[in-house]
Amino acid sequence: MADTSIGTPEQLRDPHYTPPLHKAIPLGIQHVLAMFVSNVTPAIIIAGAAGFGFGSNSPDFPELLYLIQMSMLFAGIATLLQTFTVGPVGAALPIVQGTSFAFLPIMIPLVAGKGVDALAALFGGVIVGGIFHACLGMFIGKIRFALPPLVTGLVVTMIGLALVKTGIQYAAGGVPAVGTPEYGSLLNWSAALVVIIVTLGLKFFTRGMLSISAVLLGLIVGYVYALMVGMLTFESITGSWSNAAAFALPQPFKYGIEFSLAAIIGFCLMAFISAIETVGDVSGITKGGAGREATEEEIAGATYADGVGTAVAGIFGGLPNTSFSQNVGLIAMTGVMSRHVVTCGAIFLIICGLVPKVGGIIRTVPIEVLGGGVIVMFGMVVAAGISMLSDVEWNRRNMVIFAISLSIGLGLQLEPDAVQYLPDTARILMTSGLLPAAFLAIVLNLILPDDLADETTEEVSGGMSGHGKGSFPKRT
Template sequence: MADTTIGTAAQLRDPNYTPPLAKAVPLGIQHVLAMFVSNVTPAIIVCGAAGFGFGSNSPDFPQMIYMIQMSMFFAGLATLIQTIGLGPVGAKLPIVQGTSFAFIPVMIPLVAGKGVDAIAVLMGGVFVGGLFHAFLGFFIKKIRFALPPLVTGLVVTMIGLALVKVGIQYAAGGVPAIGTPEYGSAQNWFVAMVVIVVTLGLKFFTRGMISVSAVLIGLLVGYAVAFMMGMVNFGNVGNAASFALPNPLHFGMEFTFAAILGFCLMGFVSAVETVGDVSGITKGGAGREATDTEIQGATFADGIGTAVSGLFGALPNTSFSQNVGLIAMTGVMSRHVVTIGGIFLILCGLVPKIGAIISTVPIEVLGGGVIVMFGMVVAAGVSMLSDVSWNRRNMVIFAIALSLGLGLQLEPGALQYLPSTLKVLATSGILPAALIAIVLNLVLPEELADEATEEVSGGMAGHGHGSLPHDDHV
């Protein structure tokens, strides 16, 4: 229930209303706490995939700290673009921006084992993909027809499925530990399970902000347990600077066809996700539909925020769905509250010591957190698919897209004769699944919708819209 001491009902639904500062600041920080872990995790995953050393003596370690730092800074900057606006850029709504998980399945094949030099390729893709994303703002409302729940649900499910392996590897000790006696040890799994159990307990047996911050609190408890077990190393925190500004082209910038195409295609998916988040905010916080101007401004801000991030060594930004739910929970629609949260993120991004402290979190602790987060991504996709009418046409589209997308990701060697660029894109899993689903949805005739499904489902026909079968004789 909304706190009526913050303002009247009409004020709470007004994006331009500013609550008293004593209320606005805690509410703004609350938004940051809800998204903080999800925002910095992609940087750690990408650095780990590239082969950065996680020890304080690794020469690549400062580069990971820098990327974590930029994840915070540019999430805050992109949030301010959304809430304050720059002309037509920005929805001027309480939209929290953060580093997107959706791009990870595309980024990992581009950098896998290639070290810090491969990050320049990512930055080229982030920059061009961001510009393409912003360009979509001019006609985003007109292309939503190509992405019904069948396609978007499949895409979100595939993103989660592509990431669950990362969570298991982290919980077992991290990619560098694979093949060593420590990998998969009881100690590693104990720490990861502490995070999972605490997170689930808080999520389902508490309410309010504690429930919303369950993953963050679970990580803190796991971190404390790991510290008591001697798994935390603070060696690099003292060496980190107290203040540092973003460095233009920190990792350099290299343009490759694979990276550009991958980021542009995922930018298309991200743009539609943002439309959903904007609609969710206006419905949940103000009880109305989002205007075309708000949706267009949000898409512009998404893309421009991502492009600017690429110039300074950060990863793609998008609207964060968990904060949409937080607005509905608090009942406070004020964009100025979220602006305060964005400023807090920027301040964190200017202090490398914060990034150094985050980097002391043992990989096993992070593994427990991401197992929960990535599993929730899959669950979100399944929830979206429950709105699909499961006739033969839709079942065929889903089956082929899932089989080829997931299959090629699990067995990349099946495409060993493809040119390297196409192989990277095809084995990401998410891109082939999305393309197949979009194309089939556009070309297969709707007439198939009325035909029986038993011949392709082995008798296990769906009942549409997630409904259960019923017995007419009861």
């Protein structure tokens, strides 16, 4: 229910309304709390995949801090593009931007075990993909027909399935610990389980700020638990704090620039999915906050901001940005549509991004504790995909499209050696799993005739398909 002490009902539905500052700032920070963990997690995952050392004395420690720092800084800058707008760039709506999980299945194979040297090609792909993403704003409405819930739901589900392994590995002790006696120990799992239990408890048995920031608070409790059982020491915390600078500006092309065909193709293809996700978020904001449909200008402006924010982030060592769906729900819950509230949150993110000591503290979170939060977050990604698939009419045609796309995409992801003789570019794209699944789903959806939907499918589905949702075949 909306808080009418902030403004009249008409004001609360107006994105241009500015609430009193003493109310706008806490509401803005509330938006940051809802997305903070999700925003910095991709940077930590990419660092781990590349083989960065996580200890405060590791030579890679400054690079890890920098990636975390850029995640916060450019999430804030991209959010400002949405709320303030620059020409056609931005929707002038309370859209919160953050680092996208969707690109992780593409980024992880690009950097796997290659260290800092892999980042030049990664950020080259981010820049080109961001420019391509921005160009989609010119005709985003015209390509929506190619991405129905069957396709988008499959892709979102595949994103989650591609990442759940990472959550389990983190909870068990992290990739470097695989094969050691400590990997999968009860101590490691206890830290992850504390985070999961606290997160679920807060999410379902509390309201307001406690429920909204459940994952963040779960990680804090897990952090304290790790201190109590000796998984983390005060010396490591103070070491990380002292080794991180108090203030630092972003550096353009810090890791150089390299244009890899695999990276460019991967990022450009994923831009389609990210753009459609943003369209859904913009529609959700205008419906939930203002009770109306989004305009074409708002949808195009949001897509432009997605792409421009990603391209600029790539120049300085930031990962791809997208609109954050959890904040859409927050707007519907609070009833406050003001874009200036989100601007306050963006400024807070920018300040955090300019202070590496914040990243230094984040990095002291034990990998097992982070694993508990990641399991929840990636599981929610899978659940979101399944929720989207619930809108699909499961006839023969759609079942075949889903079955083939999922089987090939997930199969290649689980057994990457099956395409070991492909050229490097094709192998990286195929073993992501996500891209072949998305490609097959889009192509099959466009070329398979609709009249297949009317045919019976007992041989595939036990006689259950061809019926509407919630219905059963008649007995004969």
